[in-house]
Amino acid sequence: MIAPSFLDQLWLARHVILNGLGITVAISLLAILAGSVLGVFVGLSLVYGNRWLRLIVRAYTDIIRGTPVLVLVLASYYVSSAVGVNLDPFSAGVLALAVFCSSHVGEIVRGGLQAIPKGQTEAAKAIGLTFGQTFAYVLWPQALRQFLPAWVNTAAEMVKASTLLSVIGVAELLLRSQEIISRNFMSLQFYFFAGALYFLVNYGIERFGKYVERKTAIPS
Amino acid sequence: MGYTLNFAVVWRNFDQLLAGLALSLGLAVVSILIGAVIGLAVAFALTSRYRAVACPATAYVTLIRNLPILVLVLFAYFALPQLGVRLDKVQSFVAVLALYSGAYLAEVFRAGLLSIPKGLTEAGLAIGLTPMQIRSTIIIPLMLRNVLPSMSSTIISLFKDTSLAATIAVPELTFAARKINVESFRVIETWIVASALYVVTCALIAALMRQIERRLAVPR
Numbered sequence: 001m002i003a004p005s006f007l008d009q010l011w012l013a014r015h016v017i018l019n020g021l022g023i024t025v026a027i028s029l030l031a032i033l034a035g036s037v038l039g040v041f042v043g044l045s046l047v048y049g050n051r052w053l054r055l056i057v058r059a060y061t062d063i064i065r066g067t068p069v070l071v072l073v074l075a076s077y078y079v080s081s082a083v084g085v086n087l088d089p090f091s092a093g094v095l096a097l098a099v100f101c102s103s104h105v106g107e108i109v110r111g112g113l114q115a116i117p118k119g120q121t122e123a124a125k126a127i128g129l130t131f132g133q134t135f136a137y138v139l140w141p142q143a144l145r146q147f148l149p150a151w152v153n154t155a156a157e158m159v160k161a162s163t164l165l166s167v168i169g170v171a172e173l174l175l176r177s178q179e180i181i182s183r184n185f186m187s188l189q190f191y192f193f194a195g196a197l198y199f200l201v202n203y204g205i206e207r208f209g210k211y212v213e214r215k216t217a218i219p220s
Numbered sequence: 221m222g223y224t225l226n227f228a229v230v231w232r233n234f235d236q237l238l239a240g241l242a243l244s245l246g247l248a249v250v251s252i253l254i255g256a257v258i259g260l261a262v263a264f265a266l267t268s269r270y271r272a273v274a275c276p277a278t279a280y281v282t283l284i285r286n287l288p289i290l291v292l293v294l295f296a297y298f299a300l301p302q303l304g305v306r307l308d309k310v311q312s313f314v315a316v317l318a319l320y321s322g323a324y325l326a327e328v329f330r331a332g333l334l335s336i337p338k339g340l341t342e343a344g345l346a347i348g349l350t351p352m353q354i355r356s357t358i359i360i361p362l363m364l365r366n367v368l369p370s371m372s373s374t375i376i377s378l379f380k381d382t383s384l385a386a387t388i389a390v391p392e393l394t395f396a397a398r399k400i401n402v403e404s405f406r407v408i409e410t411w412i413v414a415s416a417l418y419v420v421t422c423a424l425i426a427a428l429m430r431q432i433e434r435r436l437a438v439p440r
Contacts, residue, residue, distance in 0.1 A: 066419035068383035
């Protein structure tokens with residue numbers, strides 16, 4: 001038998017790899033969306049919440065940020081079934097990543113809001129804006145400009161963290177590559193190929209982040 | 221539902237968790253120390269005037285920062301032997317985490333180097349120091365003091381990345397927790413204790429770094 005070449009194997013596996021890449025993108029998008037919604041709430045609570053809300057949300061972010069993502073993923077997967085909420089690996093993994101994402105986005109939002117000088121709020125009050133108006137027309141647009149680049153970088157973090165879902169058996173790009181390797185033993189080539197795909201996706205996100213940074217920079 | 225918390229099994233196996241935590245810390249210390257040396261060299265290369273020096277350094281940082289660390293860990297352990305590089309699992313993990321920390325610390329150090337005023341180098345030259353003496357006695361100490369806050373968060377995030385060693389069966393904290401989880405089915409208790417250990421360790425690292433920061437702060 002002639003040893004099969006890498007390109008032949010790659011062609012045979014093209015659907016499996018594309019499928020895995022699709023799942024990776026789906027995981028990342030869902031985690032970023034859910035995590036950002038939750039994260040904006042976390043950030044707002046940290047800045048505007050009363051003492052108790054601040055305390056609870058601070059404990060939440062500190063615990064999440066002090067725990068490795070892999071532990072979050074494993075805990076989400078095993079604990080959900082233990083308490084009778086039967087999440088499939090995909091949902092459990094997305095939940096863990098969304099929680100992880102929310103603590104990051106929360107810190108970014110908090111930083112963005114707190115970087116705005118106090119005088120802005122006072123000026124808005126002086127011209128008679130309500131708190132809602134101050135937030136919507138004065139604070140939020142400035143904070144958004146401040147944290148958009150960091151938020152795009154969080155997206156790249158999520159794509160990287162999505163690989164951890166392979167550990168609980170979600171058939172994303174990395175697990176698919178491992179399955180292919182277990183069939184043809186071309187670990188060097190297929191890990192390299194998976195790495196190249198991840199690099200392309202993340203490098204694209206990084207370039208996009210730089211572009212957003214340039215666009216949102218306050219002209220001096 | 222009907223799940224009653226029972227920590228007895230976890231306490232009985234607590235020594236396994238502690239041994240795991242000790243190994244996690246050991247992996248982190250060794251990798252970060254090697255990574256700091258790499259990072260320092262790469263940071264000088266990144267800020268070099270010569271393109272031939274700066275370009276490879278940029279390529280290294282961009283490549284590592286855009287790859288998921290799990291892919292690197294699996295690549296080093298499963299694919300490198302095909303190239304004749306045989307490392308055991310601890311060695312390969314330390315090698316990967318050191319390279320990974322090198323790229324992240326290089327970015328931290330680069331920002332620190334850029335914040336050092338040119339006048340200090342000129343002053344060093346004026347009193348007759350060689351460029352190497354200027355680096356080792358003026359620039360590096362000042363730069364390290366400036367970057368301590370951002371170094372602290374990088375070190376914490378690298379410590380959390382040691383959890384990925386569990387995927388190649390290095391018996392660190394996450395691996396030990398997963399083992400207890402699978403053997404005892406005390407799911408919730410195991411993951412509560414494991415993440416508490418991580419959270420406390422991260423908080424201790426942060427406190428230690430703040431202590432060093434205070435000790436080295438410029439007296440006013």
